[in-house]
Amino acid sequence: MSSTAHHPPTGTGGCDPGAIDELACVAAGIQRRAEVTQEHLPQLREFQEKFNSARTQYTTARLAAKTDLDEAAATLGKVREQIRCRVTHEQRHCLQQAVDKVFDDIRRCQGGWGCCVDDCGCEFDDTVGRDDTVATLSARIARYTADTLKAAACFTALDGELTALPERAAKIRTEAAQLLADVCDAVLGKDVVRLYARLLVLLRRITEAWRGFETVSEFVDCLCRALLCVLKGWQAIAVL
Template identity: 30%
Template sequence: MTTSHGGDQGSQGSSRYGPSPVGGLGEALRTRPQQYQPAPPTPEPSPAPEYGEHPPPPEPGYQPEQPPEPAYQPDQPPPPTGYGSEPEPGENGGYAPETPEPEEPETPEGGYGPEDPQYGGGGETPEPPEQPPTGHPCPPSMTCDTRGIDDLQCEASGVKAESDALAAVAEALAKRRTDFETARSAYTQSRDAASQAVKDLNRRVDDLLDDTRCLLNKDDVACIDEAFGQVLDCLEDCDDEAGCCIDEGCGFEGETWSVGQIEDLRAQVVKVEKCFDEVLVKEPANLTDRVTKVTGLVDKLAEDLKADPREDANRLYARAKHARWVLDAIWGRFADVNEFQNCLCCGLTCSLRGRQWLALLEGKKAYQECQEKSRLRRCTWLRENVVDETLATQILLCPPRDPCAAESSD
């Protein structure tokens, strides 16, 4: 009796969808891109020294350690090796240096160690447990080894899941690539157009501060200055609109991710893409809007100052200070064009890398689920065919003897 209901229970097969996690320090950790900085000049290679000359000393900086080459000494015999050779005595009186015991990694209290596959949290889909080898195929009567068939099918399932995950976001990724090029040029144009307007606004706001300050006595000016400063102190807790909105290393490249952490990684990638789509791509238009807004504040304040300013001098001075504060933050998150372009590039590359990792984890998940289904199917078949499989295996272990051969031997 022959069967073909799966391979060995312990087979895992594929290296692509093996148990190792994705990402972490083993990957190339992406930091803020510096492609907008000039590259350092490449030093010209020095000519080879002539025969008999010594090579020039190495340049300062990091140099990899090279083991010294033994000098040729014809008058000295080679060191004794093999039987009868005596090593130099060690520090502890013996003839062999002590080998320190390797230190085992510490396990943090209350959790798993870094080598544990469940380290960092689990998920709905656990890693399939590895079964110890039985020493025979399963089912044991199987004469055709089909251990690779299930693994090949599961590999195909993983590749399809990975491809489907990338296809689902292909349109969004292509749009971000286009938005990246558009936002780069648009921000430069918006910043150039705003430069002259900001210079004029700075002059006008300085004049308005002087004009409104003259309407108050020194005590009122000092009190309003102190009150305005306290309001700004409270606003420091709300400073979520400064700098690049993408964390160093994308917020996820310094960690490793397993199948059970797909949703955690997805949340990190979505956060990066939200910054790119809703903040960085819209920054050129937002810069123009900020210039328009502060221009309106200044125009309205100048118009109200022409009326009877004495009736509302405190409010006019506070409005002038507010206009100065808004104008000081006119450039938003970025001090110059390079800061914006670096953050924009970081957002695009982090989105691409995150989606790539998510697709790979989806492939791993599909592969593991396929392996588990194959195992359950094999176990179900064995439970339903215990007797037949036992008799079939008996034939393999103890083949029946030819009765004619027994009579001839008698």
């Protein structure tokens, strides 16, 4: 009776041990995606919940703010009538220029009002090309992470406006009432140049109280863009 010799596999005949390494790499990639997703999912859910109620809450905030700002404007109208003729044309012109310059400089330093989402900073490419290396992918992930965090900070700042806006308006109303009281004061009312400067500052603060959002829809649209930017960013980073 003859026996057949058994030989160990030689790697031919369709057996490719290298595929195990490739499979391990794929598994590691899937695990990494899951880790990134789990890390940022709570933030995304929190942002989504806040966005769902943002329109109603911001509408309420704007109505409250408008009431206070209208009252402040009426008070400042009385202030202007009482001191306008006590300040020369040259003084009024000089003070207006000074106030405008200070506010404009501050606005430039802050980056301006309006939507804080940069559309160009929300373009995320999660494809990996033949020429991509660990270095190029790492650089892209770092850039995408920075853009995503910036969008998240934008969303958080916008969400803060729901309470900051009415508080800001109430403070302006209070300061306008105090200015009127100071104008009527026998001692404080003598420093008309300083009083007029305070008047101009408060008028400018009323103008900028809305932070560049003329309507509720503009605010909600910006909030939506920030949320989508955060979502797209973490999705791309998870894939890469």
